[in-house]
Structure formats: structure tokens, C-alpha cells
Amino acid sequence: LFPPPMYAHAAVVEAGQRLAFMAGSVPLDAKGDLVGEGDPVRQTEQVIANLDEALRAVGSDLSQTVATTVYVVGDEPGVLSEVWEVVRASGLSDGPHTSTLLGVSCLGYTGQLVEITATAVVP
DSSP states (O other): OOOOSSSOSOOOOOTTOEEEEEEEEOSBOTTSOBSSTTOHHHHHHHHHHHHHHHHHHTTOOGGGEEEEEEEEESOOHHHHHHHHHHHHHHTTTOSSOEEEEEEESOOSSTTOOEEEEEEEEEO
């Protein structure tokens, strides 16, 4: 396989570890309001903040993530790249993990542009 840029083709998790399978993290604030309408970068920042909070609530954190799927509304490579840069800068993509970045036609909330699902080790 070709050497992947900043992700792995496979991640092996030793049996016996606890894993957290996180539902899609969405760009809503604590009141349930959409953050960053029309702005995929701002929405990605909110999604990652929410994912970090959810992981910490189960005894894990972003650095323990072994797999992610990043959904972005649209198919423009520039927008996908902007979102991926936010993911990369967040530390979510540090360490060996698998990741898939997808352009999709729509997501669950009106105005939602980004969603991330994750699997993480709970040490």
C-alpha cells in the first residue's frame, strides 16, 4: 500500500481494551443551537469540542482515538481540505488511527455541514 498522509490504513487494538464507540458529534452548542451556520471550519471546531467533551465523559480523550469518519456536506475538494486541516490541527488525527473523509449530500440538522464519528480506547 502507498504511504498514507497523516492516517493509517489499519489500526490494531489489543483485545481486552475498553473501547468507546462515539455516535456522530454535531455542531450544536450546550443549548442545542447550531454553531457556525454556513461555515464548515467553525462547525468542525464545535464538533471536535463536543467530541472531546463526550470522550472525557467516558474516561478517554482525543489522543486515544483509533478511528474516525468525518462527514462534510458537499463535494468541493477545497472545503474538504479546510475541514481536514481543522481535524489535523486539533490533535484528533495524532497517532496511529484510521480515518475516512467523506463528502455527503446532507446531514441530520438543518444547516449542519460537518459530523464526526469516532472510536477511542478508554484506558
